[in-house]
Amino acid sequence: MATSLCLLYLLLFSTCWLTISMSEMVLLPLTHSLSKTQFTTPHHLLKTTSARSAARFHQRNHRHKQVSLPLSPGSDYTLSFTLGSPSSPTISLYLDTGSDLVWLPCSPFECILCESKPPLSPPLNLSSSATAVPCKSSACSAAHSSLPSSDLCAIARCPLDSIETSDCNSFPCPPFYYAYGDGSLIARLFKDSLTLPNSLSIQNFTFGCAHTALGEPVGVAGFGFGRLSLPAQLSSVSPQLGNRFSYCLVSHSFDSDKVGRPSPLILGRHEEQEKQFGNENVEFVYTDMLSNPKHPYFYSVGFEGISVGKRNIPAPENLKRVDRRGSGGMVVDSGTTFTMLPASLYDSVVTEFDHRVGRVYERASEVEETTGMSPCYYYDKVAKVPVISLHFVGNGSSVVLPRRNYFYEFLDGGDGVRKKRNVGCLMLMNGGDEKELIGGPGATLGNYQQQGFEVVYDLEKRKVGFARRKCSSLWDNLKN
Numbered sequence: 001m002a003t004s005l006c007l008l009y010l011l012l013f014s015t016c017w018l019t020i021s022m023s024e025m026v027l028l029p030l031t032h033s034l035s036k037t038q039f040t041t042p043h044h045l046l047k048t049t050s051a052r053s054a055a056r057f058h059q060r061n062h063r064h065k066q067v068s069l070p071l072s073p074g075s076d077y078t079l080s081f082t083l084g085s086p087s088s089p090t091i092s093l094y095l096d097t098g099s100d101l102v103w104l105p106c107s108p109f110e111c112i113l114c115e116s117k118p119p120l121s122p123p124l125n126l127s128s129s130a131t132a133v134p135c136k137s138s139a140c141s142a143a144h145s146s147l148p149s150s151d152l153c154a155i156a157r158c159p160l161d162s163i164e165t166s167d168c169n170s171f172p173c174p175p176f177y178y179a180y181g182d183g184s185l186i187a188r189l190f191k192d193s194l195t196l197p198n199s200l201s202i203q204n205f206t207f208g209c210a211h212t213a214l215g216e217p218v219g220v221a222g223f224g225f226g227r228l229s230l231p232a233q234l235s236s237v238s239p240q241l242g243n244r245f246s247y248c249l250v251s252h253s254f255d256s257d258k259v260g261r262p263s264p265l266i267l268g269r270h271e272e273q274e275k276q277f278g279n280e281n282v283e284f285v286y287t288d289m290l291s292n293p294k295h296p297y298f299y300s301v302g303f304e305g306i307s308v309g310k311r312n313i314p315a316p317e318n319l320k321r322v323d324r325r326g327s328g329g330m331v332v333d334s335g336t337t338f339t340m341l342p343a344s345l346y347d348s349v350v351t352e353f354d355h356r357v358g359r360v361y362e363r364a365s366e367v368e369e370t371t372g373m374s375p376c377y378y379y380d381k382v383a384k385v386p387v388i389s390l391h392f393v394g395n396g397s398s399v400v401l402p403r404r405n406y407f408y409e410f411l412d413g414g415d416g417v418r419k420k421r422n423v424g425c426l427m428l429m430n431g432g433d434e435k436e437l438i439g440g441p442g443a444t445l446g447n448y449q450q451q452g453f454e455v456v457y458d459l460e461k462r463k464v465g466f467a468r469r470k471c472s473s474l475w476d477n478l479k480n
Contacts, residue, residue: 024268025266025267025268025269025478026196026198026200026241026266026267026268027198027264027265027266027267027475027478027479028079028196028197028198028264028265028266028267029080029197029262029263029264029265029475030077030078030079030095030247030249030262030263030264030265031077031078031080031092031262031263032076032077032078032250032252032256032259032263033076033077033078033094033120042254042371042410042411042412046371046372046373046408046425049337049338076094076335076337076447077094077095077247077249077263077334077447078092078093078094078095078120078218079092079093079094079095079221079265080092080093080197081194081195081196081197082194082195083104083124083127083130083192083193083194083195083205083207084126084127084128084129084130084192084193085127085129086195086199086201088127089121089122090121091104091121091124091219092120092121092218093218093219093220093221094218094219094220094221094335095221095223095247095265095334095335096220096221096222096223096224096333096334096335097223097224097299097332097333097334097335097457098224098297098298098299098331098333098334098335098336098444099180099220099222099224099229099297099335100222100224100225100226100227100228100229100232100297101143101178101208101220101222101226101228101229102205102206102207102208102220102221102222102228102229102230102233103178103185103187103207103208103209103210103219103220103222104123104124104207104208104209104210104219105119105123105124105210105211105213105217105218105219106123106124106125106126106209106210106211107122107123107124107125108123108211109123109210109211109212109213109217110211110212110213111212111213111214111215111216111217112212112213112214112215113214113215114213114215114216114217117217117218118217119217119218120218124209126190126192126209127192129192129193130190130191130192131190131191131192132172132173132188132189132190133172133173133188133189133190133191133206134168134169134170134171134172134173135149135152135153135155135156135158135168135169135171135172135173135174136149136152136153136166136168136169137173137189138227139173139189139206139227139228140152140173140174140189142226142227142228143173143176143178143189143208143228144173144174144176149166149168150163152168152173152174153168153171155174156168156171156172156173156174157171157174158171172188173188173189174188175187175188176188176189176208178208180216180220183213183214183215183216184213184214184215184216185208185210185212185213185214185216186210186211186212186213187208187209187210187211188208188209189206189207189208189209190206190207190208190209191204191205191206191207192204192205192207193205194207202233202234202237205233206228206233220335222297223245223334223457224297224298224299225296225297225298225299225459226296226297229297231243231245231267231457231459234267235459238268239460240268240270241267241268242267242268242459243458243459243460244267244268244269244270244456244457244458244459244460245265245266245267245268245456245457246265246266246269246454246455246456246457246465247263247264247265247266247334247454247455248263248264248266248452248453248454248455248469248471248474248475249263249334249447249450249451249452249453249455249471250262250263250451250452250471250472250475251402251404251405251451251452251471252451253404253408253409254408260472261472261475261476262475263471263475264471264474264475264478266478271284282454282467282468282469283467284454284456284465284466284467285392285396285397285398285399285465285466285467286394286397286458286463286464286465287301287302287392287393287394287397287463287464287465288301288302288393288394288462288463289301289462289463289464290302290321290322290329291322292322292326292329292441293322293324293325293326294325294326294439294440295326295440295441298329298331298333298441299331299332299333299457299464300322300329300330300331300332300441301329301330301331301332301392301393301464302319302320302321302329302330302392302393302394303315303319303320303329303330303390303391303392303393303442303443304319304320304391304392304393304397305345305391306341306345306349306388306389306390306391307387307388307389307391307398308349308352308353308356308386308387308388309352309356309386309387311352312391313345313348313349313352315345315391315443316342316344316345316434316442318342318434318437318442319342319345319442319443320393325438325439326439326440327437327438327439327440327442328441328442329441329442329443330392330441330442330443330444330445331441331443331444331445332445332450332455332457332464333444333445333446333447334447334450335447336444336446336447337446337447337448338427338428338429338446338448338449339427339428339429339443339444339445339446339448339449340429340430340431340443340444340446341428341429341430341431341443342431342432342433342434342437342442342443343430343431343432343433343434344433344434345443346428346429346430346431347430349388349428350374350375350426350428352386353375353385353386353388353426354375356385356386357375357377357383357384357385357386358375358377360384361377361378361379361383362377362378363375363376363377363378364376364377364378364412364423364425367412367423367425368425371425373408373425373426373427373429374425374426375425375426376423376424376425376426377423377424377425378412378421378422378423379422379423379424380422381422383407383409383422383424385403385407385424387400387401387403388400388401388406389401390445390449399453399466401449402451402452402468404451404452405427405448405449405450405451405452406426406427406428406449407424407425407426407427408424408425408427409422409423409424410422410423410424411423427448427449428449431443431444451471452468452469452470452471453466453467453468453469454466454467454469454471454474
């Protein structure tokens with residue numbers, strides 16, 4: 001019976017679902033990629049990570065510009081799986097809700113400007129079961145921004161008579177170019193079986209095989225909207241598993257010793273299951289997703305403003321909605337480290353924060369210059385800082401951030417030049433003037449601010465939810 005069902009799915013969807021009941025929830029481990037050997041000081045780590053967050057944000061608003069900046073492993077999360085035989089070597093890719101393609105390095109592989117960042121796994125050797133995606137495939141059209149199949153066949157150098165008779169299926173999908181704010185690649189599309197750590201398998205999974213990349217030697221598992229994303233391909237055979245996923249990022253403060261357990265990635269858990277956590281009920285705060293005609297793969301939401309202590313600072317009107325040009329809204333992104341705000345909102349938040357903190361503590365200007373973060377302050381024992389809350393569009397859709405999610409504290413000095421001093425920095429970033437952000441997101445909610453929350457993406461009801469969690473305990477609770 002199972003074989004017959006699988007054959008039926010092959011006929012209907014060219015994909016089949018194996019080894020797990022479609023009614024089950026799936027739990028997968030996300031691994032934090034921070035390596036102590038990558039950074040010599042906290043200043044170096046923050047400078048690299050803040051530069052990467054800014055580059056990624058601005059590239060979304062200026063697609064014609066290519067920013068050649070390597071991804072930094074300061075706060076990235078990886079998902080592992082195998083392609084081909086389940087006994088094949090494991091591949092680790094960055095989880096990214098801000099893009100819609102699953103791609104990986106394939107042998108032979110050349111990466112330009114990647115000297116500072118080692119790969120997480122060797123380049124893939126395609127298995128004998130891997131097949132090239134034909135140029136008539138809708139997946140090929142999706143990779144080429146939905147170009148007509150006749151154009152794709154011409155790019156693939158199909159003979160004219162084959163194009164005229166629509167007989168291009170035997171010709172492979174031509175190479176395509178894919179760009180991030182911090183790297184780019186040229187790849188071809190292939191299909192093979194994908195197996196996740198719990199033996200969950202998807203046959204005929206479509207992925208990009210890159211032999212050349214700029215600034216990115218690892219590869220990315222795209223979880224955004226889009227036909228080629230991992231959730232989309234999963235939902236074609238199991239809507240329950242593919243249409244709802246969440247993750248809970250274990251709090252780390254850039255200290256790898258604090259990440260003793262994986263961060264849970266959960267596929268297919270319905271709302272009633274999400275609320276149950278041990279003996280307590282957990283309440284989620286939900287906000288609706290906004291459609292973005294220019295960037296359809298983003299999870300955009302409306303953003304109302306930020307509270308610093310008891311003072312509410314309203315967001316610019318463009319953050320509450322997305323217009324026809326794709327401008328505005330806030331993108332919820334697992335692949336960007338720090339939250340990026342438009343200049344007017346950022347300046348207002350910093351002014352209020354500094355008004356409360358700067359009158360008590362000395363400003364650490366040298367630290368600001370070397371880290372790219374601001375404002376920073378020196379303090380003696382425990383710094384007193386105001387509570388920061390985020391307000392999303394929707395009745396009561398407010399999220400109170402834990403202190404560690406917006407105020408990073410570390411030891412400065414002790415290098416023989418300056419004495420050791422405690423320092424803390426506000427972990428929000430200036431995204432630039434609103435005029436510079438036309439045609440793209442107005443703000444981004446980064447993964448540093450998402451730590452310690454379960455963030456749920458309900459693709460069917462088109463909403464995003466947040467709930468405070470002890471993510472390491474959630475992993476133990478669900479695994480047992």
